[in-house]
Amino acid sequence: MTNTLLDFSQRPELAPHARVIADVEAAAAHLGIAPLIAGAFARDLRLHYALGVPIQRATLDIDFALAVPDWAAFAALRGRLLQAGLFTELTGAAHRMRHHTGWKVDLVPFGGVESPDRKIAWPPQGERVMDVFGFREALAAAQPVVLPGGVQTRVVSLPALALLKLVCWQDRHYQSPRKDANDLQMIMLHYINAGNEPRLWNEFLDWTQEEEFEYELVGPRMLGHDLANLLEAPGRAQIADLLVSQVNTAAPCILPNEMNSNDPDRAVAWLQAVLRGLTNTKTPTP
Numbered sequence: 001m002t003n004t005l006l007d008f009s010q011r012p013e014l015a016p017h018a019r020v021i022a023d024v025e026a027a028a029a030h031l032g033i034a035p036l037i038a039g040a041f042a043r044d045l046r047l048h049y050a051l052g053v054p055i056q057r058a059t060l061d062i063d064f065a066l067a068v069p070d071w072a073a074f075a076a077l078r079g080r081l082l083q084a085g086l087f088t089e090l091t092g093a094a095h096r097m098r099h100h101t102g103w104k105v106d107l108v109p110f111g112g113v114e115s116p117d118r119k120i121a122w123p124p125q126g127e128r129v130m131d132v133f134g135f136r137e138a139l140a141a142a143q144p145v146v147l148p149g150g151v152q153t154r155v156v157s158l159p160a161l162a163l164l165k166l167v168c169w170q171d172r173h174y175q176s177p178r179k180d181a182n183d184l185q186m187i188m189l190h191y192i193n194a195g196n197e198p199r200l201w202n203e204f205l206d207w208t209q210e211e212e213f214e215y216e217l218v219g220p221r222m223l224g225h226d227l228a229n230l231l232e233a234p235g236r237a238q239i240a241d242l243l244v245s246q247v248n249t250a251a252p253c254i255l256p257n258e259m260n261s262n263d264p265d266r267a268v269a270w271l272q273a274v275l276r277g278l279t280n281t282k283t284p285t286p
Contacts, residue, residue, distance in 0.1 A: 006145040006155065008049055017041065018147035020062055020099045023087070025153055027080040028066070031073060036142055037155040038135070038164060039063025039106065043183055045145065046158050046194070053190055056182065061104045065135045065156075069112040071123055078107065094122055110135040131171045133238070134163040137230045158194055159226040162187045163239070169255065170242055181258035188270050192219035217273040224277025236278060243275040 008014055021037070028035050037045070040059035047053040068074045078097070081087040087097040087105070095107050110132040113120050118133035138160035145155045156164065162184060169180035192200075200207065200218055207213060207221070228236055246255040247268050256267035 004143065006045065006050065006143055008045070009146045009148055009150065011049060012148060014049070015148040016101060016103065017062060018149050018151040019101060020103045020105060021147065021153050022149065022151045023084070023099065024064055024081065024105065025151070027084065028077055030080065031077055033066055033068060033073065033077055035153060036065040036067075036135075036139055037062065037145070037153055038065045038108070038138065038161070040183075042156050042161055043186070045155050046161060047186055047190060051190055051193060053186065056186065057179070060102070061106060063106040063108065065138065066107060066109045067111040067136075067139055068109045071109075071113055074107070074109040074113065108132065108135070131167055133235070134160065134167045137235065138164060141230055158187055158191060159223060159230055162223055163227055163230060166239060166242060169258075173254065173258065178258045181255055184255075185259040185267065185270070188220045188223060188274070190219070191223045196222055214269075217269060220270045220273035221277040224274035225280070226277075227274070228278050240275060240278055243271055243278070247271050247275065 021035075024035055039061065040057070041062045044055055044059070048055050066074065066077065068077075078094070081097060082089065086100050088100075090096040090098055090104070095109075097105050097107070099105060108130070109120060114132055115121070118131065118136075120130050120132050122128045122130070138156040141157040141160050142154040143157055144152060146152050165180045165184045165187070169184065173180065196219065199222065204218075204222065204225075207218065227239060231239065246253045256264040256271060259267040259270070
């Protein structure tokens with residue numbers, strides 16, 4: 001979406017995060033791997049530190065997405081982190097480690113380790129399967145960020161974060177209800193304020209002329225449009241199918257109920273706006 005640097009170098013409260021990220025970045029650099037910040041910390045960088053949205057759910061985890069050519073490269077990175085003495089293993093979780101400062105990190109590989117259906121199966125038995133659809137697209141739209149101490153890394157864009165939240169929600173909402181749905185709602189509600197409001201008058205002025213125009217739905221609709229630009233046709237169809245399954249106006253489904261239990265019908269309207277933006281592929285007004 002943009003290569004503009006997000007500069008949080010003067011936010012001292014991010015210094016603990018920066019120390020963890022610097023250690024992962026240093027180990028990954030030796031192997032030619034560029035980590036990508038995803039998950040809850042990406043949410044906080046995007047919504048709280050960039051836009052001032054209050055943190056709804058604090059996290060002590062940092063999620064790293066890692067484009068690797070094969071499982072050997074992932075194992076090499078994991079081994080390097082452990083051998084440095086800065087990280088320790090967490091029992092029963094090959095992708096989770098603990099930094100010596102107490103922070104947990106999740107290392108999610110994608111790329112060369114994916115199956116054709118965009119999933120990974122953790123070796124050696126391949127018993128734990130994880131859906132990594134969206135990480136490849138997130139990498140293509142990543143934005144550089146600088147943290148205290150001059151630590152530099154990359155973070156997923158807001159549209160990519162919404163994509164990952166949709167995928168995660170579908171993958172695990174029965175095990176972790178509401179978490180991903182709440183994050184998705186926050187992205188929708190604040191998307192127009194994330195530097196996108198001028199686009200309504202420059203790119204999408206015709207939306208304002210529509211009889212059913214609602215300003216509140218501009219952000220979700222624009223999010224859907226930007227999701228479409230992230231995805232190729234099969235990916236757009238996959239996300240469209242997910243949204244269609246959740247916007248039954250006769251009886252609000254699981255996702256809108258988890259997004260806004262007090263007013264699931266309003267959540268349905270937001271999701272319908274995302275779907276409309278996703279499936280309307282006309283060229284924006286110059």
